[in-house]
Amino acid sequence: MKSTSSIDLSGRVAFITGSTRGIGWAVARILAENGAAIILNGRSSPERLHSRIGEICSRFDVPVEGILADVSDPRAISRAYRSIHSQFGRLDILVNNAGVLEDAVLGMIGEAGLRRLFxxxxxxxxxxLQAASRLMKRNGGGSIVNISSIVGVEGNRGQVAYSATKAAILGISKSAAKELAGDNIRVNAVAPGFIDTDMVRNLSDTIRKENIARIGMGRIGSPEDVARAVLFLVSDLSTYVTGQILGVDGGMVI
Amino acid sequence: MNEKKLKEAFMRAFDLSPDRDFEALGYRKIEAWTSVGHMRLISEIEEIFDVMLDTEEILDLSSFSKAKEILAHHEIDFQH
Known part of the structure; x- marks a missing residue:
């Protein structure tokens, strides 16, 4: 099934953080499929990053680059955007997907973990956002999608710290949308529910079943389910949509 | 040449006349140089010189002379 044939991202440059696995990788593939030049990002494995670059090159006829950078390091982010500026000279799409998950009940949240999450x-x-928006302004605008989470919207037991970081993304997205609208830069967030990624693959069968039981559609989501929502938000199908939170959760209740 | 380009960035960002004393300009010392005006100035500077500044550099860019000092780190020459 190909329901996105009317979308054409050719000529646009997309940077997807945390894009060597899971949701980020699915987003990179679908944006490449629709013609965007792709800049992949991984934190620690040059081998995986190079392998993913090769996969995009072999399947899609689009320019592709990779940047190894830890998004928690402001200097690394700065170097990444300088590299984007020197190699592509523009940025049209940013998907802020990189993230870490650390579960802990309230009394067990340590300072180091809290700091790492935030x-x-x-x-x-x-x-x-700071660097991307400046690059986007130069070319008349762009679209930014921040990946939040259903727990950022609803909260969840055992995820006080993680949900706080994901709730913060909602505030960031709404505020940045207001600040950047005049520059024709749209900022939206996607809040995935229970998605089949490495982050949830280590959960026990019992917990997986409990989670799936809370999903109206009765199945775990795929990274591609989320990627299609991101595609909508970065495409011209959503040119008047900004400051919105799009849930992609199959009707999950938590 | 680059000094003239930098003056153009300041003039465009803050709507200044060319005969302004640029060396006397400072962040929040003139009405137009607010935080919003500052980001307008950064956009102008980055576009005119085709550079990308670090956040620390952006926060540090508080005067005309400081702008020259920061841009010198990006191989923009103000000596000739």
């Missing part, structure tokens, strides 16, 4: 999931998004 530096990656929240500060990383802000640093990336």
């Amino acid at each position: 530096e990656t999931n929240t500060a990383g998004v802000i640093h990336s």
